[in-house]
Amino acid sequence: MTTKVILGLAFMLLLIVPAASLNASAQTNSQSYTLTGAGSTFVFPLMDTWRVEYNKIHQNINLNYQSIGSGAGIKLLQQKSVDFAASDAPLSASDAANAPGVLTIPESIGGITIAYNIPGVDKGLKLTGPVIAKIFMGSITSWNDPEIANLNPGVNLPDQKIVVAHRSDGSGTTYAFTDYLSKISPDWKTKVGQGKTVPWPIGTGGSGNAGVATIVKTTQYAVGYIELAYAFQNKMTYAFVQNADGTSFVEPTIDSVSADAAAASGNLPAADGDWSQVSIVNQPGNNSYPISTLTYVMVYKDLSTVNGETQDKANEVINFLNYIIHDGQQYASGLLYVPLPDTIKKIDEDGLAKITFNGGAVPEFGPISIIVLAIAIMSIIAISYRTGLRFSPKF
Numbered sequence: 001m002t003t004k005v006i007l008g009l010a011f012m013l014l015l016i017v018p019a020a021s022l023n024a025s026a027q028t029n030s031q032s033y034t035l036t037g038a039g040s041t042f043v044f045p046l047m048d049t050w051r052v053e054y055n056k057i058h059q060n061i062n063l064n065y066q067s068i069g070s071g072a073g074i075k076l077l078q079q080k081s082v083d084f085a086a087s088d089a090p091l092s093a094s095d096a097a098n099a100p101g102v103l104t105i106p107e108s109i110g111g112i113t114i115a116y117n118i119p120g121v122d123k124g125l126k127l128t129g130p131v132i133a134k135i136f137m138g139s140i141t142s143w144n145d146p147e148i149a150n151l152n153p154g155v156n157l158p159d160q161k162i163v164v165a166h167r168s169d170g171s172g173t174t175y176a177f178t179d180y181l182s183k184i185s186p187d188w189k190t191k192v193g194q195g196k197t198v199p200w201p202i203g204t205g206g207s208g209n210a211g212v213a214t215i216v217k218t219t220q221y222a223v224g225y226i227e228l229a230y231a232f233q234n235k236m237t238y239a240f241v242q243n244a245d246g247t248s249f250v251e252p253t254i255d256s257v258s259a260d261a262a263a264a265s266g267n268l269p270a271a272d273g274d275w276s277q278v279s280i281v282n283q284p285g286n287n288s289y290p291i292s293t294l295t296y297v298m299v300y301k302d303l304s305t306v307n308g309e310t311q312d313k314a315n316e317v318i319n320f321l322n323y324i325i326h327d328g329q330q331y332a333s334g335l336l337y338v339p340l341p342d343t344i345k346k347i348d349e350d351g352l353a354k355i356t357f358n359g360g361a362v363p364e365f366g367p368i369s370i371i372v373l374a375i376a377i378m379s380i381i382a383i384s385y386r387t388g389l390r391f392s393p394k395f
Contacts, residue, residue, distance in 0.1 A: 001339075003363035009275070011238075012096070012157065012194070021190050021326070022132055024199060025176045027232045028166075031060060031312065032060045032061070032062070033060065033061055033062070033312075033313050033316045034062045034063070034319055035061065035063045035064070035066050035084075035313075035316060035317055036063075036064050036065075036066075036081075036082040036083045036084075037066070037071065037082055037083060037084045037085065037086060037297075038066040038067075038068055038071070038073040038076045038077075038082045038086070039061065039066075039067075039068065039069065039072065039073020039074065039076075039077075039085045039086035039087050039172075040067070040070050040073060040087055040088050040172050040173075040295055041067045041069055041171070041208035041209045041210065041227075042088045042110060042172060042173045042227045042255070042293075042295055043069075043086055043107070043108055043110070044065070044067040044208060044209075045086070045229045045335050046069075046229075046279065046282075046332060046335050046337050047063075047065050047078050047086065047329045047332065048065065050063070050320075050323070050324050050328045050331065051063040051065060051151075053198050053328070054064055054320060054323055054328070056279060056374070058171075058319075061316055061319075061320065062131055062379075063320070064212070065086075065334050066082075067208065068169075068281045069169040069171050069172075069208060070086070070087035070088055070170060070171055070172030070175070070196060070208070071087075071091050071169065071170020071171065071172075071175075071197065071260065072169065072170060072198045073086055073087055074087055074091070074095055074099070074170075074298070075180070076097045076302075077298055077370050078099045078120075079307075080300070080305055080306050080307050081306075081307055082201050082306075082385050083117060083299070083309070083313075083317045083324055084297050084298060084299040084317065085297070085298045085299075085308060086107075086295065086296065086298075087149075087172045087177060087295070087296050087298060088110075088171075088172025088173055088294075088295045088296070089172035089176065089196055089291050089293075090104060090275035090276055090277060090278050090296060091104065091276060091298065093230075093274075093276050093301075093379075094290055096171065096274075096276065099298070099300075099304070100298065101300055101301045101302060102298050102300055102301070103271040103298070103299050103300070103301050103351045103352075103354065103355070104269075104271055104272075104273075104275045104296050104298055104351070105271055105296060105297040105298070105299060105321060105325070105347075105348050106268075106273070106295070106296050106340065106347065106348065107295060107296065107297050107321075107324050107340070107348070107392075108295045108338070108340070108346050109257060109258070109261045109293070109294055109295070109338035110181075110227055110228055110257065110292070110293060110295060110333060110337045110338065111224050111227070111228040111252040111253075111257040111289050111291060111292050111293075111336075111338060112173060112176055112177050112226070112228070112291040112292070112293065113211070113225070113226055113227070113228055113231045113236075113238040113239070113289075113291075114127060114132060114223065114224075114238055114239040114241060115216050115223065115225070115226050115231050115236045115237065115238045115239075116118070116145060116216065116222065116223040116224075116236075116237055116238065116239065117219060117220055117222045117223075117236075117237070118157070118158065118160075118218050118220075118221060119158075119220060120158075121155060121156070121157070121237065122237055123237040123238050123239075123240075123251075124240050124251070125148075125152060125155065125237075125240070126151040126238070126239065126240055126242070126249045127133050127148070127151065127239040127240070127241055127242070127278075128151065128183060128241070128242040129181070129183075129184030129185065129242065129282070129290065130185050131147050131148060131180045132146065132181065132239075132241070133184065133185035133188040134185075135162055135164065135186065135223060136164055136181065136188075136200075136201075136203070137187070137188060137191070137201050137202070137312065138150065138164070138194065138202040138220070140162070141161060141162055141322040142159060142160060142161055142162060143157045143158050143159070143162055143221060144157040144158060144159045145159075152219060153387065156394065158221070160162055160220075160221040160264060161221060161239070162198075162221060162222075162223055163200050163203075163204070163215075163219050163220075163221050163222040163223070164203035164222075164224070164338060165203060165204050165205075165206055165209075165212050165215040165216050165219070165222055165223065165224030165225060166200050166204070166205055166206070166209050166212065166225070167197075167205060167206065167207070167211075167212060168202045168205025168206055168211070169197075169207050169208065169247070170196040170324055171176045171195050171196055171208075171226065172196060172293070172295065172392050173226070173227060173293075174195070174196055174197065174198065174207060174225075175194065175195060175307075176279075176291070176292075177225045177291065178192065178193065178194040178195060178198050178283060178288060178295075179199045179253050179279050179281050180281040180282060180291045181193050181194075181286045182367050184282060184290075187209075198225065206224070209226050209227045209230045210230065211380060212224040212226050213226045213231070215228045216236065217234055217236060217326070223333050225291075228336045228337075229335050229336045229337065230253050230299065230335055231252075239251065240252075241289065241291060242284040242290070243285065243286065243287075243288055243289075244285070244288065244290055244291055245283050245284055245285070245286060247286055248286055248287075248368045248377050250288065250289045250290070251289070252291070253289070253336075254333055254336060254337075254338055255287065256288060256289035257286050257289050257291070257292045257297070257338050258284075258338045259283075259287045259288040260280060260281075260283045260285065260288040260290065260292040261280050261283075261292055261338060261341070261364065262341065263280075263283035263284055263285055263288060264279075264280040264371060265280075265341055265344055266343060268344065268347060268350065268369060269347075270346065270347060270350065271340050271347055271351020271354065272301065272351065275296075278294070280292055280294060281293070282294060286324050286370070292319070292341075292388035294344075297321060297324075299317070299321065299355065300355075301354055301355055301356065301357060302355075302356050302357065302359060303356070303357050304356075304357045304358040305318060305357075309357075311357045311358075311365045312368070314355070315324050316355045317353055318352055321348075321352055322352060323365060325340060325345055325348045325349070325352075326345070326357055344349065354390040
């Protein structure tokens with residue numbers, strides 16, 4: 001009699017639990033959510049691809065990503081008005097103080113090109129870090145300056161004034177670029193410095209990577225710093241930059257950016273650690289392109305602190321972030337970003353596992369949970385049969 005009672009209860013649970021789970025899943029899938037993110041223009045080509053591809057497999061999930069610059073994205077994060085921010089600059093100590101409890105999730109790696117518009121000069125103009133710093137400081141003002149000409153024998157450089165273009169908004173691309181200039185030029189470090197915004201000595205400002213790209217492409221003799229994907233999309237010419245070892249001039253490519261990142265990726269903090277000093281620019285290696293950067297998603301560890309967040313939506317935010325660091329990486333190379341190495345994916349996985357809602361783990365009940373429950377029930381049956389364990393009451 002006891003065995004019959006146990007078997008009856010077991011099979012009832014096996015029927016009820018999957019049905020309840022499928023019903024809950026159907027309810028979740030019928031509910032539409034719009035996830036919100038803001039920040040980096042650097043990562044926008046890849047982020048927009050993630051938006052489209054994720055919606056193909058999760059048609060109830062839409063992403064509203066505002067490509068407004070890293071600085072503006074971080075401000076919206078601090079105001080808790082977006083689900084996540086994207087930035088090419090890690091949170092500074094002051095930014096982190098204004099956004100306590102934020103996790104840093106690296107989601108891509110890219111290169112920053114020195115793009116130029118010199119009629120008759122193809123890509124591959126050779127430039128060193130100190131020469132680039134002098135151009136953006138206004139110390140080198142013409143394209144046929146001896147410091148440029150000596151690096152490029154045989155190139156017909158015009159006697160034309162250099163038109164410098166830079167970012168006008170708070171920018172993670174600017175942060176990474178000025179990080180590089182500060183490392184290779186003591187003069188730049190003391191007079192201009194590093195940051196998402198800096199006091200540019202000269203030049204015309206453009207909003208976003210697209211704004212700088214437009215200035216360079218439409219202005220003869222202009223030069224500016226833009227993310228690699230924008231340079232390719234706009235069919236722009238760009239410099240080969242001397243590596244940190246001083247042994248070669250390196251073209252910005254997926255391979256050369258990857259080589260730079262690989263030299264630094266083994267020494268990164270945990271997602272909830274201090275990222276303010278993280279930099280991958282100017283790493284050693286013959287084929288390491290020196291102006292490279294990680295780009296990040298920042299998300300609150302407790303998503304209930306975000307304005308208007310619900311537990312169900314928080315789960316969808318986590319699902320999307322898991323997607324971009326795993327399946328979403330397949331789209332990186334085609335857009336000239338470097339897919340994340342396993343060492344960085346592990347940091348991201350550990351970080352996303354720490355996300356909570358009101359201090360509790362964000363629940364997810366799916367097929368794996370059903371299988372585990374089924375195994376547990378069958379184990380109870382087997383044990384009870386062998387041991388004579390009784391679950392029915394005695395009368």
